[in-house]
Amino acid sequence: MSTHQPGGDRKRAHPASDVQRLRRWAVSVAMFASCSTALAPGIASADSCLPTAVIGAAGTGQGPAWSPPNGVGKDELDAQVGPQVHAAITAIADRLGPLEVGAINYPATGLEPFDTGAVTARVAYDISAYRMSKDLGYSRAYEKLKKEAAECRSKKFVLVGYSQGGHIMGDLAQSVFHGNGPVDRSRIAAVVLIAEPAYNGPSPRTTEAIYSQGKLTQDQDHWSIGGSLGQRAAFETNDPVVSICVYGDPVCDGKDLFGQDGKPKAVTNKDMHFLYLGHPFEGVKDFATWAGVQAARIIQPTDPPGPAPAELPGKPSTPPAPAPPAREAVTIAQADAKTVTVTVADAAGAGPRAVRCWNATDATHNWKTNYLGEIQISIPRNGTFTVTCPTAPKPGTFSLEFFNWRWSPAIQWR
Incomplete structure (x- = not known):
């Protein structure tokens, strides 16, 4: 080669x-x-x-x-x-x-x-x-x-x-x-x-x-x-x-x-x-x-589905398709000057994971002003845990990055 x-x-x-x-x-x-x-x-x-x-x-x-x-x-x-x-x-x-x-x-x-x-x-x-x-x-x-x-x-x-x-x-x-x-x-x-x-x-x-x-x-x-x-x-x-x-x-x-x-x-x-x-x-x-x-x-599937068959007299209507399963939920709340309480439900990212603190959403990476450090945490499949940021967040937008899994919703840090 x-x-x-x-x-x-x-x-x-x-x-x-x-x-x-x-x-x-x-x-x-x-x-x-x-x-x-x-x-x-x-x-x-x-x-x-x-x-x-x-x-x-x-x-x-x-x-x-x-x-x-x-x-x-x-x-x-x-x-x-x-x-x-x-x-x-x-x-x-x-x-x-x-x-x-x-x-x-x-x-x-x-x-x-x-x-x-x-x-x-x-x-x-x-x-x-x-x-x-x-x-x-x-x-x-x-x-x-x-x-x-x-x-x-x-x-x-x-x-x-x-x-x-x-x-x-x-x-x-x-x-x-x-x-x-x-x-x-x-x-x-x-x-x-x-x-x-x-x-x-x-x-x-x-x-x-x-x-x-x-x-x-x-x-x-x-x-x-x-x-x-x-x-x-x-x-x-x-x-x-x-x-x-x-x-x-x-x-x-x-x-x-x-x-x-x-x-x-x-x-x-x-x-x-x-x-x-x-x-x-x-x-x-x-x-x-x-x-x-x-x-x-x-x-663009090779064989797109054709029209639905007509309803036969007296035949019950086709039941609707089941709703897709709910996605795992993540919520965060400020606990004190450096600590965040995190609640997860059916977390696909459960297990050992790096968690980063940001004075930002996932749209803005400004390492000098927004990055607050990282800690290692074992995330449960369901439950509540805390994240203590290495650097205290400033008032304003705050979110957590769960590395290689997802970001939390943003909150306002006070």
Whole structure:
């Protein structure tokens, strides 16, 4: 396998056929946090109210903040969102037609779990440039989603991320699905997470691939694996999330130091992180494309349901479908100058977890003024517990971040 740079294959050329496809789709590529809009060559800006928009986040070492791959101009899609995200977007556009594509411009720097090992990666996380990079990417993605949703109220969104970008998009999706995001959950059409470091194997719609003798095959046993930087709370069955990982990828399969065969994992085997392109999977050109196909099927099923059959005379009406189960509840209340009382019900994020205090909501990460420190707590499935912030909050907006699970509702600190 050829040598790869962290976060992506820098030697991948941008095929002319891809550019032709993009022209047909009229895909606009908008750089967030930029003074201008960058468009792929020869592509006219798309209607701002197309039915579906994609927000893409490239992986570490990719995206607008980094030099483009060889042979790719900085205004082309590969350079904006990275080749793995681009492959998934291509599959979605093949099925849905015209899309808008917005790229998150964030540092995409920091910790490399496949260079440091899973244990070191977790210990170093809180003092790493990765944390600052990921949280800044989250803030920009949050604000972009909020802005675009307000500009066109009929538009739905697809969130796609690879590696660190997947970490960002997974966090943003969980904020939305738990009622703490900038839009209602109904406006998220699908989410695609590729090789993210908070991967949760048992979560619905996760798929692992086994790489052997130059081929990728789907694992039918579906082993329980987790990301190198923790394991996010599982998404629910009705959350439109597709998440993929290759066994042995030290980024998304870094929870344990030993593999299923009992042998130590090769944590420095960074090539495993780049197997999402270039290897056919389940009859599709590669694993990243396959993930995009699955997301497209969620958005637009192959066989849409037909009209309901007419009621027969004397036949009772069909009972309504049961209401979806209530989502876990989290409430917080100020107890004293530094302490918060937290009550949870059916908490999907139960267990040992890092909890951060913020003089902010999840929309605003200002580390110098809003971050109040972190403590480790074991969260019960149901019950009440307290969080004592390392630094006393200031009067105003306050919330708790339960790492890799969700944010609390905001309260006013007094």
